Amino acid sequence: MVTPTATHCPYCSLQCGIDLARGPEGTVEVTGRVDFPVNRGGLCVKGATSAELLDHPERLTTPLVRDAPGAPLRPASWDAALDRIASEIGRAQRRYGPDSVGCFGGGGLTNEKAYQLGKFARVALGSSAIDYNGRFCMSSAAAAGTRAFGLDRGLPFPLADIPLADVVLLVGANPADTMPPAMRFFEEGRERGARHIVVDPRRTATAELVHRHLQPVPNTDLSLANGMLHIAIRDGLVDEAYLARRTVGFEAVRRIVRADWPDRVERTTGIPVAQLTETVHELAAARTAMILTARGVEQHADGTDSAQAWINLALALGLPGRGPGSGWGTVTGQGNGQGGREHGQKADQLPGYRKLADPGDRAHVASVWGVHPDELPGPGVSAYELLDRLGTDAGVRVLLVAASNPAVSAPNARHVIDRLDSLDLLVVTDFFLSETAERADVVLPTTQWAEEDGTLTNPEGRVLVRRKAVEPPAGVRGDLEILRALADRLGRGKFFSTDPWEVYAELGRASSGGIADYAGITRDRLIAGEELFWPCPDPNHPGTPRMFLESFATEDGRARFVPVTPRPATERPDADYPYLLTTGRNRGHYQSGTQTRRSPSLRAAAPDACAELHPELARAIGVADGQPVRLRTRRGSAVMRARLTPAIRADTVFAPFHWSGPASANLLTSDALDPISRMPEFKTCPVAVEPADSGSRDGGERRSQHSVAQLPA
Numbered sequence: 001m002v003t004p005t006a007t008h009c010p011y012c013s014l015q016c017g018i019d020l021a022r023g024p025e026g027t028v029e030v031t032g033r034v035d036f037p038v039n040r041g042g043l044c045v046k047g048a049t050s051a052e053l054l055d056h057p058e059r060l061t062t063p064l065v066r067d068a069p070g071a072p073l074r075p076a077s078w079d080a081a082l083d084r085i086a087s088e089i090g091r092a093q094r095r096y097g098p099d100s101v102g103c104f105g106g107g108g109l110t111n112e113k114a115y116q117l118g119k120f121a122r123v124a125l126g127s128s129a130i131d132y133n134g135r136f137c138m139s140s141a142a143a144a145g146t147r148a149f150g151l152d153r154g155l156p157f158p159l160a161d162i163p164l165a166d167v168v169l170l171v172g173a174n175p176a177d178t179m180p181p182a183m184r185f186f187e188e189g190r191e192r193g194a195r196h197i198v199v200d201p202r203r204t205a206t207a208e209l210v211h212r213h214l215q216p217v218p219n220t221d222l223s224l225a226n227g228m229l230h231i232a233i234r235d236g237l238v239d240e241a242y243l244a245r246r247t248v249g250f251e252a253v254r255r256i257v258r259a260d261w262p263d264r265v266e267r268t269t270g271i272p273v274a275q276l277t278e279t280v281h282e283l284a285a286a287r288t289a290m291i292l293t294a295r296g297v298e299q300h301a302d303g304t305d306s307a308q309a310w311i312n313l314a315l316a317l318g319l320p321g322r323g324p325g326s327g328w329g330t331v332t333g334q335g336n337g338q339g340g341r342e343h344g345q346k347a348d349q350l351p352g353y354r355k356l357a358d359p360g361d362r363a364h365v366a367s368v369w370g371v372h373p374d375e376l377p378g379p380g381v382s383a384y385e386l387l388d389r390l391g392t393d394a395g396v397r398v399l400l401v402a403a404s405n406p407a408v409s410a411p412n413a414r415h416v417i418d419r420l421d422s423l424d425l426l427v428v429t430d431f432f433l434s435e436t437a438e439r440a441d442v443v444l445p446t447t448q449w450a451e452e453d454g455t456l457t458n459p460e461g462r463v464l465v466r467r468k469a470v471e472p473p474a475g476v477r478g479d480l481e482i483l484r485a486l487a488d489r490l491g492r493g494k495f496f497s498t499d500p501w502e503v504y505a506e507l508g509r510a511s512s513g514g515i516a517d518y519a520g521i522t523r524d525r526l527i528a529g530e531e532l533f534w535p536c537p538d539p540n541h542p543g544t545p546r547m548f549l550e551s552f553a554t555e556d557g558r559a560r561f562v563p564v565t566p567r568p569a570t571e572r573p574d575a576d577y578p579y580l581l582t583t584g585r586n587r588g589h590y591q592s593g594t595q596t597r598r599s600p601s602l603r604a605a606a607p608d609a610c611a612e613l614h615p616e617l618a619r620a621i622g623v624a625d626g627q628p629v630r631l632r633t634r635r636g637s638a639v640m641r642a643r644l645t646p647a648i649r650a651d652t653v654f655a656p657f658h659w660s661g662p663a664s665a666n667l668l669t670s671d672a673l674d675p676i677s678r679m680p681e682f683k684t685c686p687v688a689v690e691p692a693d694s695g696s697r698d699g700g701e702r703r704s705q706h707s708v709a710q711l712p713a
Contacts, residue, residue: 005469006033008456009047010108010449011590012179013154013332014038015458016047020450020469028054028450028470037531038159038458044180046590049601053431053448054470056598060431060445061473073443078477078485081442085400086489088425089125092397098377102129102386102396105345106403107137107334108591110454110466111518112503113479114336115351115510116496117402118344120483123369124492128356128380129396132345133404135383136411138337139677140303141293141330147304148311148560149320150553151353151515154338154459155329156320158533158545163188164325166286168196169279171221171310172296173331176205177587182331183209195286197279199224200296201582202612202654203647212279216269218582218652219684221297222566225309227265228280230257232316235277237284239318246321246552249561253312256563268566270649284317288325295333295584299682301672305564312561320559321548332459334591339457342516343507347380351507352514355379361514368510369495382678384410384671391422398425402446402479407435408592409657411680412635413666429482434594435660446479447472454500455526460545461533463518465526512537515553570672570681577633577686579617579653583665584683586656593658609663610643612654613689618644623691630692631655633685636667639692653687 004019017036022028028051034041053059063081064073092100103121105114114132121130142152149156162168162185175182186196186209196210199221207213216224232238233254243250262273283289291314297306307330314320314328321327332338343351354361356379366373380386387410389395399420410416420426420439428437429444437443451472456464472478477485480503484496497503501523512519520536521543532543551557573580588606589596596602611629623629629642631653639662640655648654655665670681 004031005467007450007467007469008464009043010050010595011046011335013334013337013459014179014181015335015456015464016043016181018043018047018050020051022470039181040184042181042184045588045605046596046602049599051450052599052601053595054450056432058432058598059473060433060443061475062445064443066441073440081444082485082489085425085427085442086486088398089490092424093125096393096397098126099129099380100397101125101127102380102399103127104383104386104399104401104404104406105130105132105340107132107134107337107340108403109336109340109345109479110452110456110500111336111339111343111463111507112454112500113402114340114345115343115507116480116483116503118349118351119369120487120496122376123371123495124483124487124490126375126377128347128377129386130345130380131347131383131386132340133383133406133409134334134337134341134345135678136299136409136680136682137295137333138298138330138341140298140300140674140679141307142341143304143677144307144311145330147308147562148315149548152341153461153516153534153547154332155461156547157324157327157329158460158462159185161324161327161546162186162290163192163194165189165288165290166194166325167282167289168194169199169283169289169291170196170206170210171199171291171293172298173292173294174200174204174206174584175331176209178333178585179331180587195282197282201649201652205587212275214271214275214279215649216271217649218580219300219569220269222302222306222309222564223260223265223268224271224276225306225313226257226260226565227262227269227276229253229309229313229316230260230265231262231277231280232284232313233257235281237280238316242318243316247315247559247561248556249563250316252563253316253561256565259565288322289317289319290326291319291328292331293328294331296683298330299679300684301570301670301674301679301681302567303674303679304676308562308564312564315559315561321550321552323549324546327548329459336456338459338461339455339463342457343511347382347386350510352511352518353516354514364513365510368506371495382673384673384678384680387416387419388671390419391424397423398427399423400427400429401436401440402429405434405436405592405594407439408660408664408666411666411669411682412671413664414636415671429479430594431476432594432598434592444482445476446482447476451476452478452500455504457534463521463526463532463534569684570670571634571686573686577688579651579687579689581631581633581653581655581668581685581687582683583655583657583669586658589656589658591658593660596658609640609656609659609665611640612643612645612648614648614650614652615644615646616650617653617689618642621689621691623689628692630690631668632688632690633668633670635670638663638665638667653689
């Protein structure tokens, strides 16, 4: 065995450290890195099997083009594929304007690729039409954190602080399934006597391990948090000295939550008053305590306000900035979910969390890029709004998709697929033929995680180095090379480097002085093994593992309370759709499943989609465990195998979102948007549940209606 390369897992936001090496037989072996503080050698099943995809027979190794609608994809040369893309970009922009060409990115891109994609949209295309799939993940928590604290960093403290908390309230998160190596931080806390409480409509693997499980009606988190704050005020548990010293705006919140009296909240959420009261008293009495939220709170049409309600509770108890072991944070999900949203993929954003609408921010970034500020477009629309307008005169006509699979991951997926099919040209860069790539006119094969250098940022704001460990297959190019080749054809190539470390250095200059300041996190410091957290404004700065200890990132240094109230759901159960659907992740799969459904080990462990039903609900509709069940909402239907479990509420159905075709959960989900974050309503919608004829399903997979020519192995 050759000396292994120290790098990081390609899946969730933990970015666990791994050692990767090729053996004498050519096989690639993965082991956990014991020296990396996040996982200390531990890996989940996804990380342990991640090398299975490096030599996968379905790997794309040549560009593919479709000569006409309905024609099969066929192999093509790089020059032919790139020339076609550049020609179609020029045609669309001459006819419809700069914003007729857009980019849709992903939270799995390295910092350099995310940065370069945002720069490509603004400098090479001159287009405002860019957003990314992280809008479907972290946007509500980001908006709430920014309103309260002046900035968004998922965890404003290191993961190592979790064991220091005497009480942890975990809301809408299931790390035991979604990021198992993180559970060691919770286990260490419980071993020393900490008390943990989970809020979740399902009794998840995480909820099984804690001291108390609160099982509310889905999408009642805002009422629950406001009700707990009502109790804290009523019972004299508010930290008045902290409020006076470090916050503003509490009186408006105090008035608002008077309406959320405990009996009313019990009727809304289903959580008994006694449990509400006991939970609040435990948080308030603890020497150290933290509230952690995740997608269960945030993926709603009121996700920003729901996350804000939990921040209000944390502030009222004096937790953020108190010190190690206390605070509020949100658990990022995607592989580079933190770094991917900091450097310009969002429609309104420039690197370092700078704003496109701010003249000073535009001037700074334009000077780094070597262009005039007036050349930069203004803010664009959010991810779903971009997808919703594809192919229309007011929308994008040519779309470049990188590291994303919106045909599976977007809400109201049937509508999104129709919009993708209406494009003049769809271009997808990927290493497998995803469901979105199957519909593309041009597919460009890219490098995988182990075949490239770059950096990523985990939920703590820790910047990590991804190292190249193996050579990519012949004919495959990296995303930086692809963007440069397209920029060359558009006459803007001089602005784009293909060297990831050159791009990273430029990112540091562009972010300098911004909220997410990477200027001091240099390549040399990272390669030397320093543990560095942003903001880090200069090479002599130690970085910032813990934020808000002295002040918040607001003009006056004080955190903001924001009054929020529940508002009616966009859809309510009725006689036709009497139950509630909630969606989420399966332990063995990840995101849209493009990678994990191709892993032999992971597919064997979870071969198809299973809808979780309470046995009482199953008896009422006449479905037995393992039988196919049809889920119907106002947007469509999906067929999955029923899994009966008392761990879910009897009025709720859970469906995983990793599968495509007839088993796609996002054929069902609502595209109602949060007015602030533009997050779609993924987590809750009314659903009908009924038996399905076993002949109507095909294992949850189907090929696209678009044909694909026989591809070389």
